[in-house]
Amino acid sequence: MRRLLVLERISAFVRDHVQPVETVLDGDSAHAELARLRELAKSAGLWALPLPRELGGGGLDLATYFGLAEAEGRSDHGPTALGSASLLDVRMFRAHASEAVRERYLKSLVAGEITGSYAMTEPGVAGSDPAASRTTAARVAGGWVLSGRKWFTTGAGTAAYVTVLAGGSLFVVPTGSPGFRVVREIPVLGASGQFEIEVAEVFVPAEHLLGEGGDGLAIAGTRLALGRTLRCLRWIGQAERAFELMCARATTRQVRGSALADRQLVQQHVFEALLAIRSARALTRQAAELVAAEQDARTEIGLAKVAAARTLQQVTDSATQVFGAEGLGPDTPLPMLSRIARTARILDGADELHVSATARRVLARGRAD
Template structure:
C-alpha cells in the first residue's frame, strides 16, 4: 500500500487499497461509533460495555489497531499511510479508542525508549486493549508551557527502584488507566534542562490516587492525580535518567500531529452538518442555502479546511521521514485548532438555536475546538517558538536576502 506526497505538502494521494481502507474506517465511525456517542460520553458501566462491543466489531472487521506494530497484534500501517485514515477515525472523539489506535503514542514511546522487561510486559496488552495508559506532565502550580519547573520529584530507592512524590493535573484518561507515565525531576534544580526523567507507574501502586475529575467545559475525561512516595521498579525508567525532554519532545510532535488530523475530521463533520442544514432548511424568505451570509459561512469554512489540511500533511511527511518538524507541527497545531473552532462556530450559526441543543454534536465539537487552542500547548507558545526559530535565520550571522 503506497502513498505519494505532492511537492506542495498537500495531502498524499493514496492508492486504491488505502482509499478502500479509509472508506471502511469512515463507515465504521459513522455507523458504529457515532450512534453510541451519547452512551460513551456519559461514562460508567454502560460506556464500558459499549466500548468493548465496538472494539470487538473493529477486530471482526479487520480494523483493529491499524497503525500499531503487526508483531504486537496491530495492523502494521506506517504513519504516512495511517495519517490518511486518522482524519476519518477522529471524526468522533471515541473513534481512536474504539478502533484501537488510541495507544499509538504510548506504544511508540515504550517501543523506542523502554527497557526489555517493560516492553515484554506491557506492549502486547497495550496493543490488544487489555490495559490502558495515560501521560502525566502538567501541574497546577507550574506553567504548562515550562516543564523545566516541574515540581514532582523522583529519587532512587534503597532497593534500586524509584520513589516519586508530586501532583499532576489534566491527565487524560487517568480514571481508567492501568499505567501512567510521569514526568519528574530526578536531579538538578528547577529550571535546569537536564535532570527530568520519565517514569512508568502502575496505578495500583501504594500512594497513587485520583484526587478529582476535572471537567473541561463540561466534558469528562481529565483528572488530577497524586503520587505520595510511590515506589516503582528501577527498570520502569523510560529513556535515560535526566534526559526526558528528548523523549517528551518526540512524543509531543507525534501527538500534536495526530490531534491535528483528528481535528480535521471533526471539522469536516461540522462542515457537512452545516451544508446539509443549509441545503434542506427553508423559511418564509426562501431556502437557507440562498442567503448570501450563509454562503459566506460555507465559503469561509471550506477555505479554512482546504488551507489547513496541507499544513498538517506537511508535518506528517516530515515526521514519517524522521526529520525535524518543529516548525511545521507548530504551524499545523495553531491552524488546525483555530480552524476547528471557526468551522464549528459557523455550523452552529447556520443551525441557529438547534446548534446549541442536544440534538446535534455541534456543542461538543465546538467545545473541542475551543479546548484545542490550549491542549498540547496554547497558541501563544507555538506562535512565539515558531517565530523565534524563523527569525534566527535572519539574524546578524545570516546572509542578507538579495
C-alpha cells in the first residue's frame, strides 16, 4: 500500500515538476533549475529514496526501488531531480573505496551538494573494448600519476570528482586536482551534459584507488549491471510516455471524417508498440530480480538492454509518425525522447556487443530457458 502511494507521488512529481522544465535541464543553465527541484523533492519527502538511510537517503532496497524506477525515469532528468542518480557511485564507494574517500564524498553526494562522473570511454579507442584503454596510471610515492583523455563523460563539467579507469584500475580523481581539465563540452544531438576531459600527469593519493588495484574492470562490471538495469527501466518509462502520447493523438485527431485510431495502419503502430513495451518490461523485470538478488544476470541484462533500447526507438518513432509534423517540432517531448532513444542503442554497451556476448553465452549452453 505504502509502495503504491510512493509510486503515485513519484509519478506526480515527475509529471508536474520535472517534465515541464526538461528543455531547461537539457540546456546550459540546468544547474539552478536542478537545485530548485532538489529542494522541492526534499520537502516532498521523495529525495534519494534508494540511498542508505545512515547517509541521509530513504533506505529503500534495490527490489523496491526497481518498482519505482520506471515512473521516476519517465523523464531522463527524474533520477537527478529526485536524488537517486548518485546510487551507482554510492554503492561503488561503499563496496570498494577507502575510508578517506567515503568520508570525503558520500554524505554530500547523497545530499545532492556534489555530483560525480564516471569515465571509461576514450577518444581514439573503441569504448566497446575497455581493456584497450590507453589512460595510464604510474605508481609514485604516496599514490599514482594518471595521464590520458576521456570523452562522453556525463556531467564532468560540474562534477566534484571523476572516477577514471586507468591502467586497469579505477581512481577517484578530484576535479580540482592540478592537471585535471575539462577540454570541451560535447553536445549530443543538440543536448548538453557530455564532456571531454584530460588528466595530464594528475597525482592521485593512494587512498583514491578503488579496490585492490587491477580490478577496475570487475568493479565496473558490477556497476554496469545495476546501471544497465536502471537504464532499461527508465527507457521503458519513456517509451510508455511516448505510447500514451500516440494513443491520445490517435483517438482525437480527425482525418477525413474519422479518428486516426480507426485506421488499421495506425492500429498496427499501437499494437507493435504495446508488444514491444510489454516484452521489454518483462525482460527487464527478469534482469532486475536477478540483480536485486545479486545473481548472475548477464544474459538477462543483455536481452533487456537491447529490447529496451529498441523499444524506445520504435515507440518514439511510431508516436512521431502518428503526430505528423507536430511531432518533429518543439510542442511535444517526442524530439527529446527520439534523441534519447538514438543514444540508447550505443551507450551502456552498443547493442551489437550485447547481441554477440549474449549469443555466445547461450550457444555454449544450447538452450533458451
